[in-house]
């Protein structure tokens with residue numbers, strides 16, 4: 435038995451591999467605020483090609499790329515339409531209000547997947563009483579929806595509603611590659627649909643830092659100024675961008691392994707007395723509900739004593755996230771520990 439910690443708290447906890455560190459160590463560098471870092475430029479160009487979009491901007495985090503995206507598409511007092519479970523609303527420190535001065539219209543849905551009809555119902559009439567609806571944000575995969583993936587046909591229907599009503603369409607694609615791998619879809623299909631896309635390199639792709647914002651040349655020109663104003667202009671950022679490029683070139687296909695791990699653990703959890711219910715494993719996230727009489731902290735402490743870290747995701751909800759730093763042996767051990775838990 436190893437005493438390695440099995441960390442299921444997030445896919446952000448991964449460390450760069452030896453190969454990735456080697457790319458970082460040897461990355462050609464320059465000052466990216468002058469636009470002169472060859473490694474940052476290579477990463478941005480690679481993403482542009484991959485999504486078939488005009489331009490990309492390397493930023494420090496997915497929160498930053500989402501917040502810049504939202505600011506590009508709104509004026510103060512506008513309204514952003516998004517799901518009640520969405521990261522842009524729940525987990526970005528109130529950034530929509532602070533950075534864009536916009537209000538938020540929340541849609542209630544199953545697992546963060548709303549419909550074009552719901553979008554239509556939440557667009558305000560053009561009337562001085564109402565905030566001006568200017569943007570729809572969706573998240574794929576949906577983190578708080580247990581890694582749920584959108585149907586591309588529904589996204590196309592939402593895009594049609596956006597076009598007809600003059601709304602911008604932003605994708606929080608922190609885990610977009612998990613959705614692409616799970617559904618056999620292409621990055622270009624998403625590039626066609628959205629005005630701006632945020633992708634994270636530091637989630638399941640395994641880079642230590644960084645996200646990209648993709649959009650038109652005009653959007654990215656403006657985004658650079660907003661990034662600077664937010665204090666996000668980085669100098670020899672190629673040292674981290676090189677890791678991001680390695681991640682995009684090497685770590686996408688393997689996400690299927692993480693989805694397999696989630697499915698394997700889901701099967702085990704379905705038969706356990708302390709589990710009330712579990713959301714179907716679509717990608718690399720599992721959200722399970724523990725029975726109402728149980729204390730979350732007791733279960734988490736029990737797991738911690740076995741070297742397994744997980745987190746609570748709201749009342750009675752526990753989240754497991756699978757990633758490239760967990761081996762198949764780790765998953766076998768995890769299943770044994772879960773099966774041995776009697777509550």
Ligand SMILES: *Cc1c(COP(=O)(O)O)cnc(C)c1O
Pocket residue numbers: 494495496497498500521522573575576577606608609634637645
């Ligand atoms: C992680 C995440 C982000 C960005 O988070 P950062 O920690 O700021 O990089 C955005 N959206 C979703 C859905 C996420 O899971």
